[in-house]
Amino acid sequence: MKKIFLVLFLISFSMSNAQELIWHTDMNKASELSIKEKKPMLLFFTGSDWCGWCIRLQKEVLKTSEFGKWAKENVILVELDFPRRTAQDATIKAQNSQLQSIFQVRGYPTVWFVTPKKSDEGKMNLNGLGSTGYVAGGPEKWLAVADGIVSKKK
Known part of the structure; x- marks a missing residue:
């Protein structure tokens, strides 16, 4: 009985660890959080429902406990x-297309690491x-x- 309880506890703990990762879709909110926490952003350009290599990256890396631990300590996660x-919200679609153009993303998956900085005029600039x-x-x-x-x- 103790073994069953331990196994169930370990399974639920590992599942809750994986679920704790927050992937932002709003760049403004993610940028503010990045500045506040002094962490760079990880921008994940993906075709989630059609790109085989994106799905493979998710399965082999982005949904692992090793990545989850690293991400919590090092970056703010953004899915583009x-x-x-x-279906996708028109605002998110426009934002993602603009960022795809800015970073000249030509293939998927592409992962950019950036640091945001707010200018004196309040405009957000991204340093790749x-x-x-x-x-x-x-x-x-x-x-x-x-x-x-x-x-x-650093």
Whole structure:
């Protein structure tokens, strides 16, 4: 009986850890949070309902406990989705298209790391630290690349 309880506890704990990650879709809110917490933003350009490599990156890296722990400590997560079959709010769609153009995203998945800075006029500027995409080898390999990019902020 104790073993069953322990297994159920561990399963629920690992599921709650994965569920705690917050992926923002509103760049204004994410930028404010990034400035407040002094963390760069991870911008995940994805085609969530059609891009095979995006789905693979999610499964192999972004939905792992290793990534979850790293993300909570290091970045503010922002999903910039370009779905084909899923309806999307017009404001979010326009925002995502504008950012796709600014960062010259030509393929998916693309992950940009940026730091926001508010100008004296109140305009938000994004400083690109670097980008990556799918990296084979699981969360360890992907996080090594991400750490190399995020360390430029420090």
